[in-house]
């Protein structure tokens with residue numbers, strides 16, 4: 001009888017694995033998992049079945065075996081995995097790998113929930129809720145530590161980044177200036193660059209003037225307020241005010257002066273400048289050409305690489 005044993009019953013692992021590899025019938029695969037003498041052969045057959053209930057069954061039944069571990073590493077049920085590692089006999093590499101799996105699954109679940117919330121933001125009307133989203137702590141983002149910032153490359157965006165931005169968009173749509181101003185003052189928003197995005201959505205010139213001169217606000221948010229100002233009288237008032245406050249307010253004074261020059265230039269030239277070459281320099285990268293507009297006086301430079 002033993003002569004006609006199926007190949008998967010073989011003690012020759014290569015032969016048994018090859019037979020499982022070729023196997024299509026699920027009932028036979030289940031038999032292999034239950035009865036094959038070699039553990040690797042059982043694992044291979046189980047993986048081919050792709051059935052979470054089967055994985056749980058063997059993870060429970062043979063928790064401390066290679067099979068049990070291999071099954072646990074394919075289980076998506078977070079509560080089940082917590083239970084699996086709570087056993088006293090679960091230690092070392094197995095414990096830390098399952099822990100990692102729990103973390104990955106938890107992050108994926110949270111990200112999926114966030115994507116759902118993100119889709120709902122454009123129709124939210126609850127201002128307080130929108131402010132909460134916009135001021136969420138970016139250090140708590142899913143995958144925050146995976147988002148390595150590489151110089152010269154675009155900053156990776158998380159789902160939460162998109163949520164904060166969508167909340168700002170929605171607040172602007174609802175005309176909720178006071179809420180945008182609240183966001184601009186929030187510590188989390190300042191750290192995640194949401195503050196300046198909130199300020200950039202405000203169009204009321206008086207409010208922008210107030211934000212630009214508010215020294216309880218972060219520099220980037222104040223600069224965003226200056227850049228959104230188009231009222232010449234208010235910009236003049238801002239330069240006057242900041243110049244009286246001395247060196248601490250210099251960055252805002254400079255930003256206001258630049259904004260005034262920009263507005264003047266737009267009015268005079270409407271984007272069509274009359275460039276005049278004012279200088280040439282030779283540096284490591286190539287030739288630097290400096291230009292100045294004959295009408296409005298703004299300057300620019302070009303690098304012609306060697």
Ligand SMILES: [Zn+2]
Pocket residue numbers: 265268269272273274293294295296297298
């Ligand atoms: Zn010009």
